[in-house]
Amino acid sequence: QLQLQESGPGLVKPSETLSLTCTVSGGSISSSSYYWGWIRQPPGKGLEWIGSIYYSGTTYYNPSLKSRVTISVDTSKNQVSLKLNSVTAADTAMYYCARHATATTYERLDSWGLGTLVTVSS
Amino acid sequence: DIVMTQSPDSLAVSLGERVTINCKSSHPVLYSSNNKNSLGWYQQKPGLPPKLLIYWASTRESGVPDRFSGSGSGTDFTLTISNLQAEDVAVYYCHQYYSIPFTFGQGTRLEIK
Numbered sequence: 001q002l003q004l005q006e007s008g009p010g011l012v013k014p015s016e017t018l019s020l021t022c023t024v025s026g027g028s029i030s031s032s033s034y035y036w037g038w039i040r041q042p043p044g045k046g047l048e049w050i051g052s053i054y055y056s057g058t059t060y061y062n063p064s065l066k067s068r069v070t071i072s073v074d075t076s077k078n079q080v081s082l083k084l085n086s087v088t089a090a091d092t093a094m095y096y097c098a099r100h101a102t103a104t105t106y107e108r109l110d111s112w113g114l115g116t117l118v119t120v121s122s
Numbered sequence: 123d124i125v126m127t128q129s130p131d132s133l134a135v136s137l138g139e140r141v142t143i144n145c146k147s148s149h150p151v152l153y154s155s156n157n158k159n160s161l162g163w164y165q166q167k168p169g170l171p172p173k174l175l176i177y178w179a180s181t182r183e184s185g186v187p188d189r190f191s192g193s194g195s196g197t198d199f200t201l202t203i204s205n206l207q208a209e210d211v212a213v214y215y216c217h218q219y220y221s222i223p224f225t226f227g228q229g230t231r232l233e234i235k
Contacts, residue, residue, distance in 0.1 A: 047172065047215060049224040062223040096171050106153070106219055108162040110183065112171035 002026040004097050004113035012091075012120050018084040022097030022113060023077070030055045030075035035100035037109060038071060038082045040093040048093075052105040053080060060105050087120045094118075124149045124218050128227035134235040141203040143230045145216035150196045153220060160220035163192055163201045166229075167212045175214075176201065208234060 008020035022036070029036065037052035051061040053071045061069050070083040080097060094117050098109040125148040135141050151160045159179040164172035174183045176192035179199055189204045203210055211234055216227040 046228050047217075047226040049226070060222055064223065098171075100219075101177070105222075106160065108174055108177040108217070108219055109164075109172075110174050110177075112173070115171055 002099065002111050004099065004111060006095060006097050006113045006116040008095075008116055008118070010117060010119060012087055012118060013122050014088055014120055015086055018082070018087050018091060018118055018120070020082045020095055020097075020116060020118070022080045022082075024079070024099075028075075029073060029078050029080070033103040035103065035105040035107070036073070036080045037098050037100060037105070038080075039096045039098055039109070040091075041096070041115075042090075042093045050082065050084075050095075052100060054103070054105070089120050092118065092120045123223055124151065124221060124225050126216050126218055126225050126227040128214075128216060128230045130230060131228070132231040132233070134233045135206050136235045137206055137208060139206050141201075141206055141210075141232060143201045143203075143214050143216075143232075145194075145199045145201070145227050147197045147199070147218055149221075151218045151220035152196060159195055159199070160218055161192075161194070161199050162217040162219065163190075164215045164217060164226075165210075165212045166215065172215060203232075206234070 003025045035052045038050040051071045053059045094115040096115045097113045099111040100107040101110040127146045129144045161179040163176040166172045180192045191202045213229045
């Protein structure tokens with residue numbers, strides 16, 4: 001059974017870089033031909049797509065965050081990573097990784113991790 | 123960006139009744155390659171991640187009870203829950219995966235009356 005687990009620091013200082021990892025188990029990132037995405041949700045608010053990546057490294061980003069975001073994949077560790085630099089309090093959110101249902105990013109998100117809460121504060 | 127607008131923002135319905143949640147997109151989301159609408163519905167319960175209920179506007183995800191159904195085309199879509207159950211209390215989101223950036227509706231909070 002596919003499982004996604006986000007991990008990383010729960011507290012990041014303003015202007016620093018937020019770094020998160022999504023570890024995939026129950027399936028291989030490199031052989032299963034899916035896109036993998038990051039989505040965030042500020043406390044009490046709605047969902048925002050951050051970006052998605054294919055195991056080959058092809059990425060798509062939300063233009064509103066593109067200048068600050070890097071998503072990468074490590075097939076040897078079966079992990080997808082998110083880096084968001086120059087963070088502010090507005091980046092405080094629950095961060096989820098999720099799988100797109102097929103080998104295209106233009107697809108529904110059918111499996112989600114439980115999420116990890118990141119607070120930006122000094 | 124395609125703006126997704128849900129209505130209502132919240133509603134309270136009695137057990138066993140029918141629930142209708144609407145979602146309007148600012149641009150058609152019809153995917154020409156398969157003639158299907160790139161529209162999904164998710165259910166989010168407190169403290170949990172969103173759960174996919176419906177995709178391609180009307181296809182029910184495996185394991186989702188058949189009291190959940192989706193309809194609509196073009197820019198107007200509806201999630202219907204028939205025979206409301208207590209476990210359906212949640213926030214519901216629509217989601218377009220037609221164009222980047224993928225966007226979600228603001229959410230509709232469903233409670234029991």
